[in-house]
Amino acid sequence: xxxxxxxxxxxxxxxxxxxxxxxxxxxxxxxxxxxxxxxxxxxxxxxxxxxxxxxxxxxxxxxxxxxxxxxxxxxxxxxxxxxxxxxxxxxxxxxxxxxxxxxxxxxxxxxxxxxxxxxxxxxxxxxxxxxxxxxxxxxxxxxxxxxxxxxxxxxxxxxxxxxxxxxxxxxxxxxxxxxxxxxxxxxxxxxxxxxxxxxxxxxxxxxxxxxxxxxxxxxxxxxxxxxxxxxxxxxxxxxxxxxxxxxxxxxxxxxxxxxxxxxxxxxxxxxxxxxxxxxxxxxxxxxxxxxxxxxxxxxxxxxxxxxxxxxxxxxxxxxxxxxxxxxxxxxxxxxxxxxxxxxxxxxxxxxxxxxxxxxxxxxxxxxxxxxxxxxxxxxxxxxxxxxxxxxxxxxxxxxxxxxxxxxxxxxxxxxxxxxxxxxxxxxxxxxxxxxxxxxxxxxxxxxxxxxxxxxxxxxxxxxxxxxxxxxxxxxxxxxxxxxxxxxxxxxxxxxxxxxxxxxxxxxxxxxxxxxxxxxxxxxxxxxxxxxxxxxxxxxxxxxxxxxxxxxxxxxxxxxxxxxxxxxxxxxxxxxxxxxxxxxxxxxxxxxxxxxxxxxxxxxxxxxxxxxxxxxxxxxxxxxxxxxxxxxxxxxxxxxxxxxxxxxxxxxxxxxxxxxxxxxxxxxxxxxxxxxxxxxxxxxxxxxxxxxxxxxxxxxxxxxxx
Amino acid sequence: xxxxxxxxxxxxxxxxxxxxxxxxxxxxxxxxxxxxxxxxxxxxxxxxxxxxxxxxxxxxxxxxxxxxxxxxxxxxxxxxxxxxxxxxxxxxxxxxxxxxxxxxxxxxxxxxxxxxxxxxxxxxxxxxxxxx
Numbered sequence: 001x002x003x004x005x006x007x008x009x010x011x012x013x014x015x016x017x018x019x020x021x022x023x024x025x026x027x028x029x030x031x032x033x034x035x036x037x038x039x040x041x042x043x044x045x046x047x048x049x050x051x052x053x054x055x056x057x058x059x060x061x062x063x064x065x066x067x068x069x070x071x072x073x074x075x076x077x078x079x080x081x082x083x084x085x086x087x088x089x090x091x092x093x094x095x096x097x098x099x100x101x102x103x104x105x106x107x108x109x110x111x112x113x114x115x116x117x118x119x120x121x122x123x124x125x126x127x128x129x130x131x132x133x134x135x136x137x138x139x140x141x142x143x144x145x146x147x148x149x150x151x152x153x154x155x156x157x158x159x160x161x162x163x164x165x166x167x168x169x170x171x172x173x174x175x176x177x178x179x180x181x182x183x184x185x186x187x188x189x190x191x192x193x194x195x196x197x198x199x200x201x202x203x204x205x206x207x208x209x210x211x212x213x214x215x216x217x218x219x220x221x222x223x224x225x226x227x228x229x230x231x232x233x234x235x236x237x238x239x240x241x242x243x244x245x246x247x248x249x250x251x252x253x254x255x256x257x258x259x260x261x262x263x264x265x266x267x268x269x270x271x272x273x274x275x276x277x278x279x280x281x282x283x284x285x286x287x288x289x290x291x292x293x294x295x296x297x298x299x300x301x302x303x304x305x306x307x308x309x310x311x312x313x314x315x316x317x318x319x320x321x322x323x324x325x326x327x328x329x330x331x332x333x334x335x336x337x338x339x340x341x342x343x344x345x346x347x348x349x350x351x352x353x354x355x356x357x358x359x360x361x362x363x364x365x366x367x368x369x370x371x372x373x374x375x376x377x378x379x380x381x382x383x384x385x386x387x388x389x390x391x392x393x394x395x396x397x398x399x400x401x402x403x404x405x406x407x408x409x410x411x412x413x414x415x416x417x418x419x420x421x422x423x424x425x426x427x428x429x430x431x432x433x434x435x436x437x438x439x440x441x442x443x444x445x446x447x448x449x450x451x452x453x454x455x456x457x458x459x460x461x462x463x464x465x466x467x468x469x470x471x472x473x474x475x476x477x478x479x480x481x482x483x484x485x486x487x488x489x490x491x492x493x494x495x496x497x498x499x500x501x502x503x504x505x506x507x508x509x510x511x512x513x514x515x516x517x518x519x520x521x522x523x524x525x526x527x528x529x530x531x532x533x534x535x536x537x538x539x540x541x542x543x544x545x546x547x548x549x550x551x552x553x554x555x556x557x558x559x560x561x562x563x564x565x566x567x568x569x570x571x572x573x574x575x576x577x578x579x580x581x582x583x584x585x586x587x588x589x590x591x592x593x594x595x596x597x598x599x600x601x602x603x604x605x606x607x608x609x610x611x612x613x614x615x616x617x618x619x620x621x622x623x624x625x626x627x628x629x630x631x632x633x634x635x636x637x638x639x640x641x642x643x644x645x646x647x648x649x650x651x652x653x654x655x656x657x658x659x660x661x662x663x664x665x666x667x668x669x670x671x672x673x674x675x676x677x678x679x680x681x682x683x684x685x686x687x688x689x690x691x692x693x694x695x696x697x698x699x700x701x702x703x704x705x
Numbered sequence: 706x707x708x709x710x711x712x713x714x715x716x717x718x719x720x721x722x723x724x725x726x727x728x729x730x731x732x733x734x735x736x737x738x739x740x741x742x743x744x745x746x747x748x749x750x751x752x753x754x755x756x757x758x759x760x761x762x763x764x765x766x767x768x769x770x771x772x773x774x775x776x777x778x779x780x781x782x783x784x785x786x787x788x789x790x791x792x793x794x795x796x797x798x799x800x801x802x803x804x805x806x807x808x809x810x811x812x813x814x815x816x817x818x819x820x821x822x823x824x825x826x827x828x829x830x831x832x833x834x835x836x837x
Contacts, residue, residue, distance in 0.1 A: 162752070467835060700757035701804050702748040702772050705811045 044070035108416035111301035116171035121290040188253040298425040309406030314393040744778020750804030789823040
């Protein structure tokens, strides 16, 4: 006789179990359940095979989750089968003893129950959070939701210490729930670290492990070897009894926490419920739960969403009058709608009369009126202290009976579903949405990118270098005649060349305004750059309001400036220059216009980043930054030449609060618009303070390197 | 408060790679006693609160930003500006790193030079202008 190994034994048990289940299904002769069970068993087999064949961890986790769900479903069907079998037996017994009387119990209507937006807060310990060494401890978790015979699982979520809550986006709707339902929510988790698998450890890892197995790692290893030690119930409730832990090797999920929700927990908004935790910290699959789960549990009983009763009625006008209106009545939810005609209901015409039906309503069938054949039904409601009664007449006695029956059933349903019947709760059907970005892209980004070396953007540095070099060549060839390319204007501060005289006054005015606003801003000494008279003048001009210097807007000077020091393009973002219009020659884009006009009032501030620098392609960028550095005023010039040849070093200001752009080389001033993109005149002081507070390391960590 | 808002760069769509126009900045570290200093400060990171970043256009951007540049320091000299977002350091990505990882990648003792790829507002616009 061969000796079976444990694995083989397990497999044999499983097969026997499956056969047993199938047999029972057949004997019940309920084809519906039989089909479902067969389907689940097939799914389960598929999941087992997939799990065995998996090489990647995520696939294995997914397959394991499916396996667990299939097992749970099979269990649920099994219990249902058992119940049905019992019921059959009981019936036979009852028939024999002929004790059965008509079952008088009224059954409440069924309803839809939806649970959505599950969120489970986590509570990581400080030590976990700040642990920098080693890989993150990650777990794969998912929720199993069971109501009656329906079981659904949520998507799997990977949890590590960077997560503060486990969120499940799924909305799960159970369609056939009775008011006494119990919705079991079970949270399963599985450790997702390589070291936890007792089986094959990759060589590198094995060597790491062999060299040092710290206390926590050691604990984990031990726990991983023996998951059962942590919780007596490993595969969810009694599942272990019938369907033992799968004999297929692979990641196994363990029950981490569970809770049961019922009608009392239903509400049209989010609520927090307690979770019962079924594991402890020593387990490998442990995730530190805060102990509660938030979700939105809503329900729509059928009496609220479907028509309970409908038929022709006559509504009496007043108590004594004999006249009545013929209506078509529909009892649904908390109202009895009386339409003039049946078609009105479909065409969304408002009903003629709407009678409220709620738990305060009293309905009474009046005695048969000897004068008329019809019977009347009186519906009384209390509207703020006043009692309003509607009297309805039906055509035949049977009709009255049907209506009364409908009302009684409706009242019963409302009493069973309680607060769900006060108002209709909204349940959104989960829309089958795929991740939007995935759909348009078939391949990867590479398929869409056409990289043509001729127009590869590369870095700004390269482009501008090339351009500068070209332009320089050109100028050398045709001195003075060439006009710098449009974008050069970027680096110069100027306004429209021809209209020189005009801008000045505006500029001055502007500048004066500015001066008023920031009296304290240190103005750079005009004589900073003795060598570059022409251009400097402009900055000087900005500084002193009375100068009338020709804002050298002449193209020549600009040229000069440019040619002389190609590496130095300073947009003179100085406040003075206000104009920093980006381009002189090109019509500006709308957005830029809008921006500039909004900044018009502010005057200019040389924003400018720190230092001279490298790469400021455009004047701006960082806001107040320059503010902080301060005193780099002169440094900029000196440091300037340095740069990466390529970039137009826009030496923007650098100086901090100073409104003048120290960059000096600003070329001509006086643009037509007196505004600068940089406008940050006095804002300087304020922004300095703001920035300091924003950059407070207590709020947002910064490190010096 | 930005001086120049170009209909900004770096729109972050989850699941999509982030593209940006970058500039190369080569910083030669300065040796000061036993330390190699670069002369700037960084802020941000995957483990920091992105809402506190005063420089980012998108307040969910967890990238590494330059928060301060020491005047006349190696970084300033190389052209780094406050507010720049660091995309790469010597080839290592800096868009999805924690603060500490970022700091470590910048301060490797064996490296005397760090080549950064940085992006800032205005680069894209400048390139567009250059193309026109």
